[in-house]
Amino acid sequence: MGDRLKYQLEEKHIPKHWYNIQADLPVAAPPVLHPGTRQPVGPDDLAPLFPMALIMQEVSAEREIEIPDPVRNIYRMWRPTPLFRARALERALDTPAKIFYKYEGVSPAGSHKPNTAIPQAFYNKEAGVKRLSTETGAGQWGSSLAFAGSLFGLDVTVYQVRVSYDQKPYRRALMETYGAHCLPSPSNTTDYGRKVLGERPDHPGSLGIAISEAVEIAAKDPQTKYALGSVLNHVLLHQSVIGMEAMEQLMMADAWPDIVIGCAGGGSNFAGIAFPFIGEALRGKAKKPRIVAVEPAACPSLTRGKYAYDFGDTGHMTPLSKMHTLGSSFTPPGFHAGGLRYHGMAPLVSHLKELGELEAVAYGQRGCFDAAIKFARCEGIVPAPESTHAIKAAVEEALRCKRDGKQETILFNLSGHGHFDMGAYIDYFAGKIEDVAYDERELARAMADLPQVAAE
Numbered sequence: 001m002g003d004r005l006k007y008q009l010e011e012k013h014i015p016k017h018w019y020n021i022q023a024d025l026p027v028a029a030p031p032v033l034h035p036g037t038r039q040p041v042g043p044d045d046l047a048p049l050f051p052m053a054l055i056m057q058e059v060s061a062e063r064e065i066e067i068p069d070p071v072r073n074i075y076r077m078w079r080p081t082p083l084f085r086a087r088a089l090e091r092a093l094d095t096p097a098k099i100f101y102k103y104e105g106v107s108p109a110g111s112h113k114p115n116t117a118i119p120q121a122f123y124n125k126e127a128g129v130k131r132l133s134t135e136t137g138a139g140q141w142g143s144s145l146a147f148a149g150s151l152f153g154l155d156v157t158v159y160q161v162r163v164s165y166d167q168k169p170y171r172r173a174l175m176e177t178y179g180a181h182c183l184p185s186p187s188n189t190t191d192y193g194r195k196v197l198g199e200r201p202d203h204p205g206s207l208g209i210a211i212s213e214a215v216e217i218a219a220k221d222p223q224t225k226y227a228l229g230s231v232l233n234h235v236l237l238h239q240s241v242i243g244m245e246a247m248e249q250l251m252m253a254d255a256w257p258d259i260v261i262g263c264a265g266g267g268s269n270f271a272g273i274a275f276p277f278i279g280e281a282l283r284g285k286a287k288k289p290r291i292v293a294v295e296p297a298a299c300p301s302l303t304r305g306k307y308a309y310d311f312g313d314t315g316h317m318t319p320l321s322k323m324h325t326l327g328s329s330f331t332p333p334g335f336h337a338g339g340l341r342y343h344g345m346a347p348l349v350s351h352l353k354e355l356g357e358l359e360a361v362a363y364g365q366r367g368c369f370d371a372a373i374k375f376a377r378c379e380g381i382v383p384a385p386e387s388t389h390a391i392k393a394a395v396e397e398a399l400r401c402k403r404d405g406k407q408e409t410i411l412f413n414l415s416g417h418g419h420f421d422m423g424a425y426i427d428y429f430a431g432k433i434e435d436v437a438y439d440e441r442e443l444a445r446a447m448a449d450l451p452q453v454a455a456e
C-alpha cells in the first residue's frame, strides 16, 4: 500500500525545444486544402485566423523548435509533471507487467491543455493580437485558454456548447474566474449561430458549431485571432513535452516501454506522449513500442471513421484536412467524456495510423469508469472521464500480460483529473452510466455528406 513510486525531474529538465514528428515521417502528410478552391492552403490563407509564428510551426519540417523563455518560465508553474509507477494497481491486478503513468493533471487547469494554451497566447500577444476566440465542450480547453489569456493580458471569448454551458456551470465559473467571456453556442452573436438558431431555437449545440462561431468572429475582426485546443500540427507539437519528459523519467527508472497508451479525442495528449517514442524508433535510435490510441466506442473516428478530406467544423469555414472522420455533421450521442466527442482526428495521428505506426481501440464508458475507480482506490487520483479510456486500455494490457505470463512495461498518459466531473462519478454510483451506441443511420448520413475532393 502507498508505495507508488515517483520519478520527479528538476525544473532545469523542462525541455528546451518541442519535438516535431514531421521531420521524421517516412512519407509527408497530405496537404491541407482551401475550402473554396480545394487547392493546398498557403500561409497567407491562414493569416486571418492565426499569428504567423504558429502558421510556420504548422508547416515546419524542422525536428526541434525552440520553446521561448517566457513560455518555459510559465511551464515551470507545473512542469516537469510527475511520472509514477502504479505499484498498488499492479498488485491489485496481480500482473507481472510494470505500469507507469505520466500525470498531466497537476497543471492549473487540471489537464495537459495549458501546454499549448500558453504558447498560443504567447505568440498571439507577440503579434499584437488583442483577443482570442475559441470553442469548448465540457470546458477544459476554454478554462486552459482563459488561464493563458489572463497571464498575457489577452481578452478571451469562449463559445461553449449549449448543453454543457447549462449543465456544467463549474468550468464556466473557472473561465470567468480567469477573466474570460463565455457564451452558449449556438449564439446570436454570429451569422452562423443565428442561422442555426433560426432553424432550431432550442439547439443543444455541438463542438463543430461552436468552432464555426469562434472562427467567424476571428475572421471578421483584425484584432481577434482563433485558437484551437487539439487536432492541428502546432498543438500536437506543443504537447511533445509530455513524452520527452516521460522518456527521461523512464530512464531514471531504468525502463523503456513496450506499450505507450493515450486517450484520443482530437489526438493531442496521445500525440504528446507517443510521438517522441515513435520518433526515436523512426530514427532507428530505440526499439519501437506498440503505440495505442484509445477512443470512446460512441465516437470512434480512428476505428470506425473513413480516412478522407473533411472540414473541421459544421459550418464548413475551416480548411479541409485529410483525417479519420465520422463526417463533420455527425452528432455523437451524449456521454461523459466531452473532450472525446469530436468527429475527426488529428491529421498527423491519422497519417501515422495509415502508415501502420500506431493502433487504435475503442471502449464503452462503463468499463472505463470501472477501471478508473479501481485506479483511484489504488493510486489516489480521480481521473477525468476522458483519461479513464487510457486507464482501461492499460488495465487490459496488464491483464493480457498476466494471462500470457509476460513482464512488459506499459506507459500511459493520465491527461487530467476529474475534480470538475464528479457529476459523472455520482451517475456511476447511482448505476446510471450506460454504454451508449452511436446511431448507424446518423453515421451513414454524415459519411455520405463528406466533401468530394478530386486528388484523393
Ligand SMILES: *Cc1c(COP(=O)(O)O)cnc(C)c1O
Pocket (backbone or CB within 6 Å): 111, 112, 113, 140, 141, 229, 230, 231, 263, 264, 265, 266, 267, 268, 269, 270, 339, 340, 384, 386, 387, 415, 416, 417
Ligand atoms: C480535452 C481533453 C482530452 C481530449 O483531447 P485530446 O486533444 O485528444 O488530448 C483528453 N483528456 C483531457 C483531460 C482533456 O481535457
